[in-house]
Amino acid sequence: MEKLTVVVFWLALVCSVASSLAYIGNFASRAERRVHVYTALGTALASFLLLLAVIFIRAGMLGISQTAGPFTVRVIFAAFIIGVFLLIETLYAGKNPKIKALGMFVMPISVVLQYMAWHSYKLTEPLTEQLRNYWVGIHVTFAVLGYSAMTVALAMAIIYLLQERQLKNMRKKKPGKIFRKLPSLEMSDEFCHKAIAFSFTFLTLVIATGIIRAEMLPEWSQWYMDPKILMAIATWVVYGAYLFVRSTLGWQGKRSIMFAILGFIVAVFTYLIGNSSIITEIIPSMHRYGGGLG
Amino acid sequence: MHVIVAGLSHKTAPVEIREKVTYPEQVLSESLHALIGYPSINEAVIVSTCNRMEIYVVANDLDKGKDNIIQFICDCHDLKRDQISDYLYFHEGKRTMHHLFRVASSLDSMVIGEAQILGQIKTSYGAAFEADATSTIFNRLFRHALLTGKRVRTETEIGENAVSISYAAVELAKHVFDSLAGRTVMLIGAGEMIELTATHLMSNGVNKVIVTNRTFERAEALAQRFNGTAVPFDEFIDHMAYADIVISSTGAPHAVVSKGHVTQVMHKRKNKPIFFIDIAVPRDIDPEVANIYNVFAYDIDDLDSVVQTNLEERKKAAEIAEAIVDNEVGHFSAWLSTLEVAPAIASLRHHAELIRKQELEKHLRKLPNLTESEINTLNAMTCAIVNKILHKPIVKTKEYSNRKDGYQYVDSFRLLFDLEEEEEQDDSPGFLAKAELKQS
Numbered sequence: 001m002e003k004l005t006v007v008v009f010w011l012a013l014v015c016s017v018a019s020s021l022a023y024i025g026n027f028a029s030r031a032e033r034r035v036h037v038y039t040a041l042g043t044a045l046a047s048f049l050l051l052l053a054v055i056f057i058r059a060g061m062l063g064i065s066q067t068a069g070p071f072t073v074r075v076i077f078a079a080f081i082i083g084v085f086l087l088i089e090t091l092y093a094g095k096n097p098k099i100k101a102l103g104m105f106v107m108p109i110s111v112v113l114q115y116m117a118w119h120s121y122k123l124t125e126p127l128t129e130q131l132r133n134y135w136v137g138i139h140v141t142f143a144v145l146g147y148s149a150m151t152v153a154l155a156m157a158i159i160y161l162l163q164e165r166q167l168k169n170m171r172k173k174k175p176g177k178i179f180r181k182l183p184s185l186e187m188s189d190e191f192c193h194k195a196i197a198f199s200f201t202f203l204t205l206v207i208a209t210g211i212i213r214a215e216m217l218p219e220w221s222q223w224y225m226d227p228k229i230l231m232a233i234a235t236w237v238v239y240g241a242y243l244f245v246r247s248t249l250g251w252q253g254k255r256s257i258m259f260a261i262l263g264f265i266v267a268v269f270t271y272l273i274g275n276s277s278i279i280t281e282i283i284p285s286m287h288r289y290g291g292g293l294g
Numbered sequence: 295m296h297v298i299v300a301g302l303s304h305k306t307a308p309v310e311i312r313e314k315v316t317y318p319e320q321v322l323s324e325s326l327h328a329l330i331g332y333p334s335i336n337e338a339v340i341v342s343t344c345n346r347m348e349i350y351v352v353a354n355d356l357d358k359g360k361d362n363i364i365q366f367i368c369d370c371h372d373l374k375r376d377q378i379s380d381y382l383y384f385h386e387g388k389r390t391m392h393h394l395f396r397v398a399s400s401l402d403s404m405v406i407g408e409a410q411i412l413g414q415i416k417t418s419y420g421a422a423f424e425a426d427a428t429s430t431i432f433n434r435l436f437r438h439a440l441l442t443g444k445r446v447r448t449e450t451e452i453g454e455n456a457v458s459i460s461y462a463a464v465e466l467a468k469h470v471f472d473s474l475a476g477r478t479v480m481l482i483g484a485g486e487m488i489e490l491t492a493t494h495l496m497s498n499g500v501n502k503v504i505v506t507n508r509t510f511e512r513a514e515a516l517a518q519r520f521n522g523t524a525v526p527f528d529e530f531i532d533h534m535a536y537a538d539i540v541i542s543s544t545g546a547p548h549a550v551v552s553k554g555h556v557t558q559v560m561h562k563r564k565n566k567p568i569f570f571i572d573i574a575v576p577r578d579i580d581p582e583v584a585n586i587y588n589v590f591a592y593d594i595d596d597l598d599s600v601v602q603t604n605l606e607e608r609k610k611a612a613e614i615a616e617a618i619v620d621n622e623v624g625h626f627s628a629w630l631s632t633l634e635v636a637p638a639i640a641s642l643r644h645h646a647e648l649i650r651k652q653e654l655e656k657h658l659r660k661l662p663n664l665t666e667s668e669i670n671t672l673n674a675m676t677c678a679i680v681n682k683i684l685h686k687p688i689v690k691t692k693e694y695s696n697r698k699d700g701y702q703y704v705d706s707f708r709l710l711f712d713l714e715e716e717e718e719q720d721d722s723p724g725f726l727a728k729a730e731l732k733q734s
Contacts, residue, residue: 030607031449031614096472167469168584170596179469180455185567187472244612250564253588 001061005054011120012050016111019043023103026180033184041089041294045080047110051079073140074117078110080148084198088152088191098183099191105155105248123172135216141210148265153195154264155259162186164254189252192260193243200239207232228287231270238263295336296356296703297390300363300382301348304404307381311416315371315378317342319421326427329366337432339422341397343414345404350394352431354700360384388627391435398443400452407452409610412443427611430701431633435626442622449618452611455604458493459529463571463592463601464498467539470569470590475499482530482538482551483544485513487573491541492520504537506530508544531555535562542578543569549580556582556583571597632708633701639688641713646680687711 022040031158035104054075085106092099159182166179182188210232214223223229225254242259251259273287302311317325317340329338337352349367353359355678364382366376375436385393395626396402419436422428428436447453456465463575477500481488484507492503503522507513510526525533534540535553538619544550560568570591572579584591585700631637654676658669687707694703707713 029609030451031618033449163469167466167590170592170599171584174599180451180607184468185470190472250566252565253567254567255587280517 001057003060005057008050008057009054009114012047012054013111013114013118015043015047015050016078016107016114018110019047019103020107023100023107027101027104028177040100040113044086044089044103044107048079048086051075051082055079063151071117074113074120075146076141077144077147078113078117080144081106081110081113081151084148084152084195096183096187098181099187101159101182102152102191105158106152109151109155119229134257135209135213139206139213142206142209143203146199146206149195149199149202150264150267152194153199153260156188156192156195157260157264159183160185160192160257161254163188185253189257192257193246194262196239196242196260200236200243203232203236203239207236212218226287227283228270228273231266231273235263235267235270238266251292295431296353296359296386297350297358297435297630298353298356298363299348299350299385299390299393300360300367301341301346301347302378302381302383303348303402305402306383311378311381312345312347314373315347315367317347317370321420322421323425324420325366325370326425328370329363330427332362332366334362337429338427339419339432339436341415341418343411346397346402348397348673350390350432350435352429354697356386360487370696391439391623391626392619393632394435394439395442395622396616399446399615399619400443401446401612401615401619405457406612409447409453412440413446415443416440417601430705431630434629438626439620442619445622446615450611450614452608452615455600455607457601457604457608459594459597459601460494462604463491463573463595464494465539466571466590466597466600467495467523467569468498468591470567473499474539476501477538478502478504478536479515479539479541480506480530480534482503482506482540482542482578483574484509484516485543487515488541488543489519491571491573491635495522495539495541502536504530506533519672531559534559534633536656537568538566539569540579541573543573544578545574546578547576549578551579551583551718553580553586556586558587560586560589573597633704635692635695635700635704635707636732638704638708638713639691642684642688642707642711645711645713646684650676650680 019040022036022043022060026036026040055072058072058075084277085102088099088102162178163182163185165181166175167185183191210229214220217223238259242256242263245259246256273283302315304312307315322342322429325340326338329335329340329349332502334353334355335351336354339350341348341350349363351359351363364375364379366378367378367382391490393402394415398415399703400407400409403411415436416540419428419432420439422432422436456462464474469632471477474495475498476496476553479492479495479500479502484505492500496503504521505513505517505520505522507516507524507526508527510524512717513527516522529673531551534551540551544552554704565588567588567590570579570583570589572591572593575594579591579593581591581593583589654672658664658672664672691703691707697703
């Protein structure tokens with residue numbers, strides 16, 4: 001079973017790399033061969049399914065309660081990012097083929113996550129009693145879903161900024177290939193908004209399930225002052241503010257996009273607390289599992 | 295069997311000739327019947343558009359076929375041969391396919407990449423199909439041509455980007471707004487250019503028009519044409535907040551829309567994106583406006599630079615398209631060659647010889663004691679049997695293949711003897727196109 005996990009995992013990684021290259025190639029090339037379009041989508045789908053297979057094989061091998069280790073969590077993360085992207089592509093690419101530009105950003109991110117997962121494969125520290133709880137399982141799944149949508153939102157925000165620069169600087173610089181291939185401002189703004197709304201919902205649930213779990217523990221009161229928890233709430237506030245200013249003040253465009261990017265930076269920092277050993281040394285956190293890589 | 299095209303286009307004939315030699319829809323069916331009435335012509339399609347007139351035929355004799363086409367054109371239009379022969383071009387065989395595929399891909403058009411020609415070929419072929427003027431070869435050829443045209447459009451950017459100023463405005467707007475459906479446009483001025491751009495915007499879904507002009511009557515007239523509203527010139531800034539797209543082209547010597555105006559408008563719009571196109575010289579919209587948040591403002595030079603880049607892009611796309619055309623011509627001629635009689639016969643002979651050799655070897659193994667001369671006799675005998683059996687079908691096929699519908703006999707010949715095509719090639723384009731044609 002061990003071997004099978006490794007083989008399926010590597011197959012998924014190869015598919016992701018192929019898909020990344022195909023999306024970038026399709027974006028860069030003049031001629032859009034149908035074969036290439038299907039290759040990009042097909043390998044992305046294959047990679048998604050293979051990653052899901054890895055998760056199930058591992059759950060079957062180690063038991064469901066042992067799957068929350070760093071390797072599996074990252075694999076789930078890599079899979080969900082592709083999943084969110086595939087969902088957008090199947091729903092909207094028929095009407096707006098330009099949305100495929102998203103693949104160029106999302107697939108490489110998934111490759112990086114898979115690479116990181118591979119690095120933590122050997123870290124098989126047994127899970128503490130604290131983690132063997134289905135609330136934790138739900139908590140982690142929601143967190144990964146939230147982070148996946150955030151990453152897609154970031155990709156959309158970058159696409160927006162690239163396109164806006166082309167549109168605003170047309171006088172100084174002739175519009176290039178990016179200009180013709182990237183989706184319209186309205187569309188990237190709208191998708192960024194959707195992704196953040198999706199992410200915000202899960203972020204709320206993550207915090208709620210976290211609280212429920214912390215309340216069950218004897219040292220519950222200490223959890224409320226933990227830097228990781230405070231940062232998670234800060235992320236929630238930034239994204240909440242994004243949704244608020246967008247809906248009430250009508251902040252469309254670059255301003256709300258900058259908010260989305262700020263939110264992502266805060267979220268990355270939240271993720272690193274307790275997960276990155278350098279940062280954990282400066283800011284100690286109780287939220288520290290799976291050998292510091294959870 | 296020869297595939298020939300004769301035609302005249304904007305490249306070879308002046309408009310005086312092109313306007314004479316046309317086949318409007320009403321007479322098309324009748325003309326097609328007349329054309330296939332000629333003894334040498336088996337199949338025919340007439341493509342008649344404003345920039346070209348082309349007659350495609352399958353003829354069983356090359357020279358007679360060409361001659362019949364010229365005769366046909368002269369008879370139809372009361373012309374003398376020497377009046378048109380200078381303007382006509384002819385292609386035959388593979389070059390006909392190449393030409394047709396290029397035409398369908400809009401590579402031979404006046405404006406490369408224009409979208410109409412594919413539809414026009416579809417209609418022309420449809421008419422010929424209805425009139426029973428097409429058969430095996432043209433049914434396949436024209437469906438393949440339509441497919442090639444479609445492939446070129448989906449796989450290259452040949453028709454995607456605007457090559458006129460007014461389309462460039464629409465294209466730019468579409469980079470800001472995802473769709474123009476339900477948007478409001480404000481027209482400042484009532485000139486021709488404004489009207490043209492507004493028409494393009496309307497056909498892209500813009501459904502509300504606000505018009506303003508110094509002479510209010512002209513604004514009203516234009517508003518009426520687009521089913522919109524006219525507003526007086528001195529208060530148009532108040533209405534600008536409702537517009538997502540503003541197009542300006544007045545004769546004013548200085549800017550009519552200042553930065554202060556737009557700041558005020560954006561405040562009222564709650565910073566929703568707005569798109570300005572200034573096609574006037576001197577400019578109507580203060581260029582500073584472009585620096586305001588969520589304002590996208592362009593002038594005639596910006597549009598022109600978009601058009602120039604797009605023209606270059608089309609040229610590059612055309613190179614890729616030529617490669618696609620070559621590729622598809624290769625596919626098609628591979629199929630066409632299976633209708634030739636000589637390769638079919640060679641294939642049958644080869645097939646029979648193979649069977650003979652195999653059987654002979656098999657049985658010689660069972661008879662190890664034969665002498666050299668006995669083996670030779672057996673060899674000669676089997677050869678004779680094979681040749682005698684094949685003689686009649688081969689002679690008859692050769693004979694029938696010279697008839698008007700000869701290739702159908704060749705086709706059956708291949709079918710009955712189960713002769714495989716020399717080259718592997720996929721059948722799908724034909725079938726796909728057939729299904730599509732039925733749908734539409």
